[in-house]
Amino acid sequence: MAPRNALILYESLSGNTAQLSMFIQQMLEYDGVDAERMPLRSFLDLSIADAEAMIGPYGTILIGTYTDDAHLPPEPIEELMETYAFPDKQIAAFGTGDTQWGETYCLAAHTVAKHYQSPYPVLEIEQMPARSDEEKIDHWLEAIDDEQTHGKSSDYGTGKSGAVHRHH
């Protein structure tokens, strides 16, 4: 199951996405996967050199976000996308949202996935994650593993490198 190791970056205002990131970390660690978790704002405070040292050991970066009132990614998520291209990393996105928003449900997480040309499904959780969401989270993590096993991750970014901004 799941990636071999993972860095989990998350942006959360009222705690739902933070809680989800904690569940993801716990489930990965339960399966013996090295998983580190960091609030996105702390990651963005690092120098580029420190940030690169931090992400160096990880093959997979899991990025989590809520969706805000403009239906856009929160500002730190925008900054992350503008600053870090994460070449050679597998990126998967997860989000919490509110289905009452209809078409914009978890839209920010989908924006992240699209930006990084993630080949993986986006994990969508309604508000505060519960133990009953574990199966859904587990399937999401397994999907990341499946893609790796079948080599689809090599499609990551293929032919679209011009769309990937690298800022160093």
Ligand SMILES: Cc1cc2nc3c(=O)[nH]c(=O)nc-3n(C[C@H](O)[C@H](O)[C@H](O)COP(=O)(O)O)c2cc1C
């Ligand atoms: C003003 C406002 C606008 C929101 N707009 C959306 C939205 O467009 N789509 C969505 O899925 N959720 C929307 N939400 C719900 C939040 O994304 C959701 O509560 C999320 O779990 C909050 O995450 P956090 O606790 O990590 O901050 C909105 C919430 C507020 C307060």
